[in-house]
Amino acid sequence: MNPPDSAPSLALPGRDTRYSQVARALFDDIRAGRYAVGDRLPTEAELQRRFDVGRHTVREAIRQLRNAGLVTARAGRGTTVTAATGTRRYVQSMNSVAELLQFTRATRLALLDRGEIIADAALAREIKGPPGQAWFRMALLRTAGGDPKPIGHINVYVRPEFRGIADEVEAHSIVFSRLEQRYGVQLFELEQELSAVRLSALEAKRLLAARGSPALRIVRRYFSADRRVVQMSVGIYPEGRFSYATRMHLSVPG
Amino acid sequence: MNPPDSAPSLALPGRDTRYSQVARALFDDIRAGRYAVGDRLPTEAELQRRFDVGRHTVREAIRQLRNAGLVTARAGRGTTVTAATGTRRYVQSMNSVAELLQFTRATRLALLDRGEIIADAALAREIKGPPGQAWFRMALLRTAGGDPKPIGHINVYVRPEFRGIADEVEAHSIVFSRLEQRYGVQLFELEQELSAVRLSALEAKRLLAARGSPALRIVRRYFSADRRVVQMSVGIYPEGRFSYATRMHLSVPG
DNA sequence: GATTATTTGTTCGTATGTATT
DNA sequence: CAATACATACGAACAAATAAT
Numbered sequence: 001m002n003p004p005d006s007a008p009s010l011a012l013p014g015r016d017t018r019y020s021q022v023a024r025a026l027f028d029d030i031r032a033g034r035y036a037v038g039d040r041l042p043t044e045a046e047l048q049r050r051f052d053v054g055r056h057t058v059r060e061a062i063r064q065l066r067n068a069g070l071v072t073a074r075a076g077r078g079t080t081v082t083a084a085t086g087t088r089r090y091v092q093s094m095n096s097v098a099e100l101l102q103f104t105r106a107t108r109l110a111l112l113d114r115g116e117i118i119a120d121a122a123l124a125r126e127i128k129g130p131p132g133q134a135w136f137r138m139a140l141l142r143t144a145g146g147d148p149k150p151i152g153h154i155n156v157y158v159r160p161e162f163r164g165i166a167d168e169v170e171a172h173s174i175v176f177s178r179l180e181q182r183y184g185v186q187l188f189e190l191e192q193e194l195s196a197v198r199l200s201a202l203e204a205k206r207l208l209a210a211r212g213s214p215a216l217r218i219v220r221r222y223f224s225a226d227r228r229v230v231q232m233s234v235g236i237y238p239e240g241r242f243s244y245a246t247r248m249h250l251s252v253p254g
Numbered sequence: 255m256n257p258p259d260s261a262p263s264l265a266l267p268g269r270d271t272r273y274s275q276v277a278r279a280l281f282d283d284i285r286a287g288r289y290a291v292g293d294r295l296p297t298e299a300e301l302q303r304r305f306d307v308g309r310h311t312v313r314e315a316i317r318q319l320r321n322a323g324l325v326t327a328r329a330g331r332g333t334t335v336t337a338a339t340g341t342r343r344y345v346q347s348m349n350s351v352a353e354l355l356q357f358t359r360a361t362r363l364a365l366l367d368r369g370e371i372i373a374d375a376a377l378a379r380e381i382k383g384p385p386g387q388a389w390f391r392m393a394l395l396r397t398a399g400g401d402p403k404p405i406g407h408i409n410v411y412v413r414p415e416f417r418g419i420a421d422e423v424e425a426h427s428i429v430f431s432r433l434e435q436r437y438g439v440q441l442f443e444l445e446q447e448l449s450a451v452r453l454s455a456l457e458a459k460r461l462l463a464a465r466g467s468p469a470l471r472i473v474r475r476y477f478s479a480d481r482r483v484v485q486m487s488v489g490i491y492p493e494g495r496f497s498y499a500t501r502m503h504l505s506v507p508g
Numbered sequence: 509g510a511t512t513a514t515t516t517g518t519t520c521g522t523a524t525g526t527a528t529t
Numbered sequence: 530c531a532a533t534a535c536a537t538a539c540g541a542a543c544a545a546a547t548a549a550t
Contacts, residue, residue, distance in 0.1 A: 271536085271537065271538090272537075272538075273537080273538090307538080307539090308538060308539045308540070309539090309540080309541095310537085310538060310539075310540090311537080311538065311539085314537085314538090328546070328547075329544090329545055329546040329547070330545075330546035330547025330548065331546075331547055331548075332547090384546090
């Protein structure tokens with residue numbers, strides 16, 4: 001019942017190289033149990049003869065299996081099958097808050113508005129905190145280069161004791177990093193939610209876009225070590241002005 | 255106090271090999287900014303002369319940097335520095351592709367359409383591959399529970415040799431995981447881009463939504479170990495039906 | 509737009525070193 | 530100690546992708 005076209009296994013596409021053919025063949029053998037966990041693979045010399053390839057090719061094929069976590073090789077002993085299927089974990093990692101938020105480029109922030117507010121039910125839900133709590137709110141406009149049209153509009157909420165950052169936001173063009181540096185706040189966790197919305201009248205006016213037109217909405221919650229929200233922001237980015245990109249890769253243990 | 259680098263960063267063998275010496279030298283250059291992010295490294299030939307080693311040694315050194323995620327190499331173009339440090343602070347990690355894509359809930363896929371196509375310039379750019387390549391396209395509708403309105407519309411492109419999955423997509427309600435299990439494809443890297451768009455006429459019709467209304471657009475590229483795209487998908491999710499959430503935390507305990 | 513030059517990718521060969529049996 | 534097996538390192542040639550002319 002195997003479809004005739006279903007042969008490949010370790011999927012190294014593009015141009016089908018010799019080493020990927022060898023790697024696939026060995027992977028199939030492992031997956032089918034012809035080489036069980038704990039067994040040794042044939043030696044490099046044997047694999048050279050079996051597949052009629054050079055040594056580099058064999059080694060490159062085995063390197064694929066090693067990277068996939070299926071075998072381990074040691075000089076003098078041989079190459080041992082350690083797993084029939086890779087234990088996989090995918091990781092996205094970033095070096096700084098700025099990188100996390102993808103505003104390392106030359107963008108600027110303009111402070112439109114500020115003031116203290118008491119969280120109503122809706123805001124409390126978004127902040128994931130109790131209603132009735134006081135927050136300091138800033139309305140910001142992010143612009144890039146000489147473009148008159150802003151990239152986005154951001155409502156930032158910080159705890160009232162941090163209201164002082166309002167004075168430095170424009171100069172530094174970033175909010176949270178200032179919190180870290182001025183108040184020693186350490187980010188422990190960041191939560192993001194991305195969705196599509198349509199622009200409200202106020203947003204449209206500030207962003208020089210059409211009311212009701214599509215926009216990317218990004219809600220971010222910044223947690224400190226004690227798991228409490230120290231900052232929350234709601235960014236609105238009209239279509240075509242900003243896209244959010246992430247990259248996750250397979251992490252290879254050991 | 256100078257932070258003691260805190261990171262060995264490069265996985266090196268016990269013995270101090272030539273290639274690891276070269277790798278360290280280049281790593282230091284990158285970290286010191288002598289090769290900035292975006293710059294090209296010297297060519298293999300130049301590095302051979304500079305370090306007085308053979309080509310395999312240079313290539314092995316660069317392979318270390320590649321595995322560390324500091325550089326990317328491409329034929330004809332050269333080797334580009336993509337990051338300056340391996341000390342990563344914020345990490346998001348997932349255990350499976352399904353978890354990555356956030357469709358662990360009870361959702362289903364319906365196959366609307368399928369067929370082989372040749373990548374034109376626009377599609378090639380989105381796939382990040384060369385134009386003129388053949389791809390197998392599937393148009394899918396994702397629905398949840400008994401809700402008649404679909405969550406989203408997805409165009410999936412896979413390499414032609416994997417066309418067989420079209421037969422199992424509906425039964426398993428997920429595409430890439432089937433590729434993994436049926437063809438042994440190992441995901442190495444996943445790239446995502448999220449943006450806001452307005453619904454086209456066809457999308458609006460299929461999604462039972464208003465034409466031109468806002469939607470979340472998610473482009474995903476699936477890379478295998480050799481950094482080539484094995485699958486690409488473009489998902490369209492009308493406002494209010496789906497939001498994308500991530501959570502990143504500080505990696506170092508304490 | 510086609511051609512050429514440059515640069516990395518793949519593949520062969522060979523020799524020697526190091527770890528294990 | 531000797532044999533075996535992977536690790537490192539040299540060289541050479543051609544293919545494929547990209548950039549320059």
